[in-house]
Amino acid sequence: MKIYWIKAQAPRRVLALAKHLGVKAELVEMDLMAGGLKTPDYAALNPNKKVPTLVDGDLVLWESAAIMAYLCIKTGSDMWPAQNPPEQVEVLRWLSWEASHWGPAVAPFYFEHVVKSTFGIGPPDHALLADSVAELEKFAKVLDGHLAQRSFVACNRLTIADFQLASMASYWRESEMPLAAFPHIVRWLDALWRIPAWAHPWPARAAAAADQETFRTSLQEPLQ
Ligand SMILES: N[C@@H](CCC(=O)N[C@@H](CS)C(=O)NCC(=O)O)C(=O)O
Incomplete structure (x- = not known):
């Protein structure tokens, strides 16, 4: 493979x-x-x-x-619940929401900061990000409300929906994403950083640069 x-x-x-x-x-x-x-x-x-x-x-x-x-x-991992149609629908709902709403809302922040800095393609456009705040806050409110009583996005356990929704938002602190006002999102993202493979996904050659991610140790709640 x-x-x-x-x-x-x-x-x-x-x-x-x-x-x-x-x-x-x-x-x-x-x-x-x-x-x-x-x-x-x-x-x-x-x-x-x-x-x-x-x-x-x-x-x-x-x-x-x-x-x-x-x-x-x-x-055979139930992070995609292949054997459970109702759970599949639940995960699919959040994958779809990410593709249609959450991803496009967080993407400008991720692109302007993380992508531009990773590939050396210029400074962030802060004016563009100021115009992107309202849309992000709109959908952050939805996700924060959903996570208020939950540790994970779907099925009360870690699923691929968590990885799908968190891949850009995990960089919120260094990307000007206005997520500090959404405590349940912050708790969820911080808990994901405690998963070793999530904190260190890159293969060896890229790992040195990615090690800067280890500073995220200010985790507030353990992963459940
Ligand atoms: N919806 C696609 C997104 C794929 C995508 O946009 N990949 C980006 C990296 S995150 C890429 O290949 N960018 C290079 C380019 O557009 O030239 C997926 O989830 O796989």
């Missing part, structure tokens, strides 16, 4: 899950800035010219949520 990745949030979900589940895979880092995703060979695997992409035998799969579900099915 191969997983193609760059150091960005969608592959992060998949690499963290693969590590968490102990999946044996060849992790192929692509060179975004050198045009690695635009080569004919890679575009033949993923016509979106994006990562992650998983190749397992004859199967070629893109979209991180689908890849995460596949890895769970392959390893």
Whole structure:
């Protein structure tokens, strides 16, 4: 099995899950800035010219949520509840909400700070982020209300929905995301950082740079 990745949030979900589940895979880092995703060979695997992409035998799969579900099915993990249709619907609801609402609301902050700084493509546009605050607050209110009585997004346990929703929001403190006013989101994100594979998803070569993430030790509540 191969997983193609760059150091960005969608592959992060998949690499963290693969590590968490102990999946044996060849992790192929692509060179975004050198045009690695635009080569004919890679575009033949993923016509979106994006990562992650998983190749397992004859199967070629893109979209991180689908890849995460596949890895769970392959390893028998209930982080994607393949055996429980009502739970599947619950997880699917949050994956859909992330794709339609939460992801687009947090993405400007993540892009302006984390992506630009990771790939050296300029300073953050603070004016653009000021215009993005209201939309993020609108959906943060929904998620915060949902998490008020819960430790996880769905099924009262860790699922791929947590990884899907947290991959950009986890960087809220360094991205100007106005999430300090949403204590249940902060508690949930801080607890996720206590999962070793979530805190350290990157393979060895990228791990040194990623070690800066270890500063997030100010966790408020243990993972349940
Ligand atoms: N919905 C896709 C998103 C894929 C995506 O946007 N990947 C980004 C990294 S987070 C990428 O490959 N960016 C490179 C580019 O657009 O050139 C998924 O979840 O897999």
